[in-house]
Amino acid sequence: MDIFEFVSSYKNHPVLFVGTGLSLRYLNNSFNWEGLLKYVAIDLYGTDEKFYDMKNKVHKTQDGSYDLMQLAQLLELEFNELVAKDRDGKFKDINDLFYEASRENKSLSRFKIYVKNLLSTLDYKDSMLPEIECFKRISKNISSVVTTNYDRMIEDLIQFQPLIGNEILLSNPYGSIYKIHGCVNYPEKIILTENDYKNFAERYELIRAQLISLFVHNPIIFLGYSVGDDNIKEILSTIYKYVEINSPQAEEIRKNFLLVEYEPGSDSLEIQDHDISINGSMIRINKVKTDDYISLFKAIEELSLPVSALEVRKVLEVVREIVAGGTVKVSVADGLDTLKNSDKVLAIDSKEKVEYLYKYNNTAQLVSEYFDLIANKKDDVIILIDEMGVPSNQWFPAYGFSSICPELKCAEELKKSQADKIKDYCEKSKKERYENFNATTIDSVLQTDEIRKTYKLEAIFYFVLNDTISLDDLKKHIDTFPDDRSSEYRKLLCLYDIKKYA
Numbered sequence: 152m153d154i155f156e157f158v159s160s161y162k163n164h165p166v167l168f169v170g171t172g173l174s175l176r177y178l179n180n181s182f183n184w185e186g187l188l189k190y191v192a193i194d195l196y197g198t199d200e201k202f203y204d205m206k207n208k209v210h211k212t213q214d215g216s217y218d219l220m221q222l223a224q225l226l227e228l229e230f231n232e233l234v235a236k237d238r239d240g241k242f243k244d245i246n247d248l249f250y251e252a253s254r255e256n257k258s259l260s261r262f263k264i265y266v267k268n269l270l271s272t273l274d275y276k277d278s279m280l281p282e283i284e285c286f287k288r289i290s291k292n293i294s295s296v297v298t299t300n301y302d303r304m305i306e307d308l309i310q311f312q313p314l315i316g317n318e319i320l321l322s323n324p325y326g327s328i329y330k331i332h333g334c335v336n337y338p339e340k341i342i343l344t345e346n347d348y349k350n351f352a353e354r355y356e357l358i359r360a361q362l363i364s365l366f367v368h369n370p371i372i373f374l375g376y377s378v379g380d381d382n383i384k385e386i387l388s389t390i391y392k393y394v395e396i397n398s399p400q401a402e403e404i405r406k407n408f409l410l411v412e413y414e415p416g417s418d419s420l421e422i423q424d425h426d427i428s429i430n431g432s433m434i435r436i437n438k439v440k441t442d443d444y445i446s447l448f449k450a451i452e453e454l455s456l457p458v459s460a461l462e463v464r465k466v467l468e469v470v471r472e473i474v475a476g477g478t479v480k481v482s483v484a485d486g487l488d489t490l491k492n493s494d495k496v497l498a499i500d501s502k503e504k505v506e507y508l509y510k511y512n513n514t515a516q517l518v519s520e521y522f523d524l525i526a527n528k529k530d531d532v533i534i535l536i537d538e539m540g541v542p543s544n545q546w547f548p549a550y551g552f553s554s555i556c557p558e559l560k561c562a563e564e565l566k567k568s569q570a571d572k573i574k575d576y577c578e579k580s581k582k583e584r585y586e587n588f589n590a591t592t593i594d595s596v597l598q599t600d601e602i603r604k605t606y607k608l609e610a611i612f613y614f615v616l617n618d619t620i621s622l623d624d625l626k627k628h629i630d631t632f633p634d635d636r637s638s639e640y641r642k643l644l645c646l647y648d649i650k651k652y653a
Contacts, residue, residue, distance in 0.1 A: 164294035165370040172375030224345040263338035291527040325464035414440040546641035548648035585610035
């Protein structure tokens, strides 16, 4: 059985369990656990000798392995002590952030601050960009992602909601990223040292229960892990504490497990059986050894299910608000024909006579979900623009939508309106206020005192239109906006849209 046949048998949206291997595959600045500790040690001491001194202290003679949790603990103690003694030295910026947090009554480790700074930038490999684009498109057919990685690569690529620590509890499993070992955004929550793992184990039980529910009801695809990885063994061990190994339920779970193991240069897509020893028992899982991840992602993208993961998430959010006593209005009708379509957001009928009804109330929601609709080619949603109508004074990104849905009747009118707005905005801009500035990135425009705040948006327009600032940089800036309803967001989105798709 090959990967396409295997994935096509899924009856539910799979969960991705993502390890360091995927970040190492796509990023220039990623490390495995030992590599991360070695990098920190070399930067701290200027040589790798001290690292190997510490590593030898944690050698386990019984099996020849090394206790990396203990190694991280030793390195953290040394790092914190040495950096604290040299206030304005090489790691001055680390000390600055440490004291800034302390003044706000936040207790941070200098070591964790360093790790945060090291992993916060996402430097993608140019050679992997085609595969990365394939990865982005699978979001419509995966329910959620579980990861032990600290970086923000997954949320950058598929824009699910990252959840850390107690946020995982009782969360909506669809469209979520469970960051079980923490995230660079919150260095105090990173699980890295021996003490971190001990504290994590003590409060992990409720989170473990949430994950077990996820794994029992969904197919699981492990990406970025080796077959002997402790994370995989721990997950399997946890599940089989509650499920009899030889039971029918255990067989169903087993069939849903797939380990994708990296095999350099291999284009094999054949699914193999693999036995793992868990607590003295042999557990068989499915495995594919390959370097052809594009085919894997295509198999997931082509998975045909009655409803997309995005739509399930929307339903769950509405139902959750109803159950919690929220403001969603509820009415019960004999059939969809008797419903008024005024402000209903969801209609559910019996399985026997269900009709698909997926209406957006206004174009603001389309703008809010622009990148997701484009990435997942949701032409069935985009076509609804013809019914909604777009006010003539509204900034609306029509070019990208038109490229996905050529049948859109109002496309030409909307594209002309968009182009006219951008042209008019630029003609009225005060170019003399910023055109001589040596812009390299949007951040350089935002941080400089040479351009007054009043003209920074105009300057970004000017430098993007003249290709001084890249579209990738513009997209990253757009992604940082807390409010996708603001006029600045809409203008920049229209700028991105016309540059990308015109």
